[in-house]
Amino acid sequence: MDYLLKNGRLLINDHLQICDLLITDGKIAALGNDLTAAAATTLDLQGNFVSPGLVDLHVHLRDPGQTYKETIRTGSLAAAHGGFTFIGAMPNVTPVPDNVQQVQTMVQRNRAEGVVHIGQYATITTERTGRQLVDFPALKAAGAFAFSNDGSGIQNTATMEQAMRAVAEVGLPLAAHVEDDSLIHGGVMNAGTRAEQLGLPGISNTVETAQLARDLALAQATGVHYHVCHVSTAESVQLIRDAKEAGVNVTCEVTPHHLLLSDQDIPADDGNYKMNPPLRSEHDRQALIVGLLDGTIDCIATDHAPHSDAEKQQSMRQAPFGIIGSEMAFSLLYTNFVKTRIFTLKQLINWLSQKPAQIFQLATSGQLSVGQPADIAVFDLDHPYQITAVSLLSKGHNTPFIDTQVCGETVYTFVAGQIAYQRGGTK
Structure with a gap:
């Protein structure tokens, strides 16, 4: 029609x-x-x-493997409800899209069952274990639009360097969840006074920044398009700013919830406030806003991560990490930042549409022009x-x-x- x-x-x-x-x-x-x-x-x-359809580079559809949380159908309907016309589906599903057959299956299912365009991430390593690298050229040919082990930082430096060199050769982005497992110590929210008040174990900024600093050095050496998922700390923003000035091929995203909330907004031990990376300090939140405004942070992505009500209606000690975002990202950001004149509408649409399409080379997304x-x-x-x-x-x-x-x-x-x-x- x-x-x-x-x-x-x-x-x-x-x-x-x-x-x-x-x-x-x-x-x-x-x-x-x-x-x-x-x-x-x-x-x-x-x-x-009337806006170009929004582009979300970071969504969890939970399908296959955890369809009680979300499916390709419901997740893409949620994206459409939020004005998104393209989403990137992360690979932390079961079975994992780490081989040609599974990537092809996911690409076909996304097309058949999704109501928006869905780009399928393939993993960086088999089973997302951080050990054996996948066949990057074959998975690109099978339809992968980028590579990520999202939800798991790659702990071994040599593995990450080899992955970057291989991904650089196939010319796709490598999207990294940066997290040093050895520094987590069972944390469930940001380390600081609010965690102490709630009696909950904290996650320090160093969990993110230590691995990010390593990866930026590797990205400079390899030339890969290195994309940092859900940046959350002031130190990370500065590391990326410095890397861009040094010519590193790095891009990054920030989530709506990290722009809107800090750990001081957590009212109680409530699983709905548990996300990874956690809500950081007000100082970090302000640094993220500055990073967007000065171009250090390239775009906004939701990290839409659905869970069941029963799973999240627990203490932060037991609840899984994650927050949904597809259906409310634009309205929350428009209300809190555009109507208050912190962002312009043009800037917001750029970060939610044109810029993510540009940095991931999605030629048919993020535009309102004749012929598109x-x-x-x-x-x-x-x-x-x-x-x-x-x-x-x-x-x-x-x-x-x-x-x-x-x-x-x-x-x-x-x-x-x-x-x-x-x-x-x-x-």
Whole structure:
């Protein structure tokens, strides 16, 4: 079906302007004023904001292996609900996509069962154990769009160096979860005064920064495109800033929750506040905001990590790490940063759409231009709404943002020109 989107507001020359958009055969056919198309279904957007579809480089779909937490279908529906039209599916599933057959199977299933575009990560090592490297050229040929052992930092330096050299040869990004296991000591939240008040074991900033410093040195030596997942500390931001200035081919992401919350916002021993990396200090949170604004941090990614209610309704000592984010990322960030004039709308869309598409070379994502696939999100910037558990399309409800009032509700999400989500539609 073709669509004529009337009376939407597009960012043109940094200003919101009323503009029509015609979708034909899954692509953007025209942008302009007073467009007509007799054969197209007309939708009056009533001044709502028309954005390039959002791009999330970091999502956990839990499928196969833990489908009680999420599936390809529910996770991609959640992404569409949040305005995302492309997501990167992390490989910490069972069986692991560490061989040609499994990567091919996942690529096929993503295409058949997902309602948004899904890029499939392959692992860096077999079974994500950090020991034996995978066959990188074969997995790229099988359809992997990047490599990661997400959830597990690679502990052996020689293994990481060999992986970087091999991934550099195939020309894809290597996305790293940086965490030195020997420094964790059973921690469940950020080390500091709040952890002491709650009587919980802490995770120091060094757990992240020690391995990051090592990896940046290896990335400089190998030339690989090294992408740092979920940066969380001020020290990490400075290390990456220095590495970029030195010419290292490094990019990085930050999550909405690390931008919005610090460990001082944790009200009690509540499993919904347990995430990895943990919520850090207010000093770290402010450094992340500065890192985004000065270009050190390239993009925002949700690290959408669903768990069952029973798993998260425990002490942080027992609850698994992880927070959902697909369905509320834009609205939370728009409300807390754009409406307060800390970010501009243009900056936010760049970090959530254009920049992640650019750094991972996703040529058909992150754009609103004639001839490009019609991957489009439409947001209501003006009317507040409440995030509720019942409205979520993910199987997971594990977030402290339930019952928060925000602006920026998704009205439509179009993927390849077809409606993947519509406000008021059935679950």
